[in-house]
Amino acid sequence: MPCCWCCLSSMHWFRKKHRGRPCHFYRKITQRSRTRITLSWLEKNKLQERFRVYYLKSDIGKAAAMTILSLTLLTSCGGNRQQAPSGNSNAESVKSEGSEAGKEHHVAQLPTVPVVPVKSEMLSHKLNLPGELVAYQNVPVHAKVEGYIKSITVDRGSFVKKGQPMITIFCPELNEKVKEAEAKLSAAQSSYRQAQATLDATKSKLVEAQARADADQLTLSRLQQAAKTPGAVAQNEVDVQAKAYESDRARVESVKQEVTGAQNLVLAESHNVQAARQVLNSVRDMRGYLTICAPFDGVVTERNVHNGSIVAIGTGRDAPPLVRVQEKDHLRLVVAVPEDSVSGTKVGQKVEFSVPAFIGRNFYGTVARPGYALDSSTRTMPVELDVSNSSGELEPGMFATVHWFVSRPYQTLFVPSSAVVSDLKGTFVIRVKDNVSERIDVQKGLTMDEEVEISGNLHAGDMVALKATDELKTGTRLIAKAASKEEIEKAGKHSAAGGE
Secondary structure, X not given: OOOOHHHHHHHHHHHHHOOOOOOHXXXXXXXXXXXXXXXXXXXHHHHHHHHHHHHOOOHHHHHHHHHHHHHHHHHXXXXXXXXXXXXXXXXXXXXXXXXXXXXXHHHHHOOEEEEEEXXXXXXXXXXXXXXXXXXXXXXXXXXOOOEEEEEEOOOOOOEEOOXXXXXXXXXXXXXXXXXXXXXXXXXXXHHHHHHHHXXXXXXXXXXXXXXXXXXXXXXXXHHHHHOOOOOOOOHHHHHHHHHHHHHXXXXXXXXXXXXXXXXXXXXXXXXXXXXXXXXXXXXXXXXXXXXXXXXXXXXXXXXXXXXXXXXXXXXXXOOOOOEXXXXXXXXXXXXXXXXXXXXXXXXXXXXXXXXXXXXXXXXXXXXXXXXXXXXXXXXXXXXXXEEEOOOOOOOOOOEEEEEEEEEEEEEEEEEEHHHOEEEOOXXXXXXXXXXXXXXXXXXXXXXXXXXXXXXXXXXXXXXXXXXXXXXXXXXXXXXXEEOOHHHHHHHHHHHHOOOO
C-alpha cells in the first residue's frame, strides 16, 4: 500500500491516465510500495534514467514520468529510519540545485540591451540646401517717351557694353517741343538783355545826377563861407545855390529808385531765362531718351519689340520691357537657411556649391548679404552669396546645391540616431543605469555623421540604449551590454533606411 495520501493520489492519477493498464515499471513500484521496500539512491537514479528513456518521448510519458518520480521520492521518504539522514541531505541538495536553476532561469528571461555612452562634441556639419543663381543686376528696359522704334541693334544673347546704343525711338512731337523751348529761351534772353541795358542807362543817369549834386554842394559851401565876410557875396546868390543843391539831391534819389526798379527787372528776366533754359534742358533730356543705351556691361536676355513697333508709356509695371539686360560676370546665389542652421553665418565666409550642369565640379561663393530676419511662413533666413563668373560657365537661373557649413561655438550632446525615438508623447531616449531603464525626454537637433544632436536631462558619459523603444518602460530591469562597433554601424544603417 502507499505510504501516504500523496502516493495514493499519484497512483490514482497514473491509473486514470493509462486507463487502468499500468506498465511493468509501475507495477514493480506499486508492489514495492505495498511491501514498503526502501529504494537506495542508486536504484532511484537507475529508475529515473529508465523512465527518461522510455517515457519522455511523448506528452503522456512526460506526465507519467513526473508522477512516478514523485511517487518514488515519497516512497523513499517512508522507508527505514536509518536512511533518513542520507535522504535529508539528498533532498536538501536537490532543493539547492532547484533554487539555483530558478535564479538562472529568471536571469535568462531579462532582455539584453546594447548601450552606448552619451558624447559631448562640437557640432561640425555640412547641410545640403537648395539655392538659385540670379544675375547681380537684372534690368528690364522700358521707354520713357512715346513714339515708334526707328532702329534696334541688339537681340537676345547680344553682349553689350555700358553706354552702347541699343534702341532708337522716333518722336516728331518731341522735336517740336525742343524748338519751342529754344524759342522761349531766346525771347527770355532778349528780355534779359534789354532789362540789363535799361539798368546800365539808369546807373549812368544816377552817376550824372550824383556828380551835379556834388558840384552844387561844393559851390554852396563856398558861397556860405564867403557870405561870412560882409559885402563879399549877396545873400540871394546863396539862397539860389541852396535851392539848386536841393533839386540835385532830389534828382539823385529819383534816379536811385529807377536803378532799383531796373535791377528788379533784370533779376526777373534772369529768372525767366533760367526757367526757359530748364524747360529746354528737360525737353532735350527727353529727346535723349529717344536713344536707349545699355546701363552696364551684360547680355540681352529678352527682346519684345522690332523696327516700327509702337512704343507707349504708362502701361503699368506688368507691361513687358523692350529688352532685358542682365549682368553675367557677377552673380548672386540666394539660399534659404533653416532656423536651426543660421548660427555661425558670417559675412565673408566661403561656401561650396554645385550645379547639375557640371556634375563632379564644385564652385565657391562668399557670404555677402545675410537677411538677419526669418521668413515667418518658411522659418528660413535668406542669405545672398557673391559668385564670380568671369569664365561665363554659370548662367542666371541655374539651380544650385549649397553645401552649407554649420558649427556651434560650444559643445553639445550626441548619441547614435537609432537611440532617439519619437512617439505620441514626444521624442525620447532610454537611459540605462544600474541595469534599469529610464525614459528621458529630449529635443532633437542636427545630425553629424551617424549621430544626432540632443538636449535634455542627460550628461556626457550617461549610458543610453542603442535602439530605443517604447517597450522599455521606466523601471524595467535588463542586462546592459556595451554595443560593439558592428552593432552601432548596423543600427545606424537600419535607422537611415527608416527601419523600426
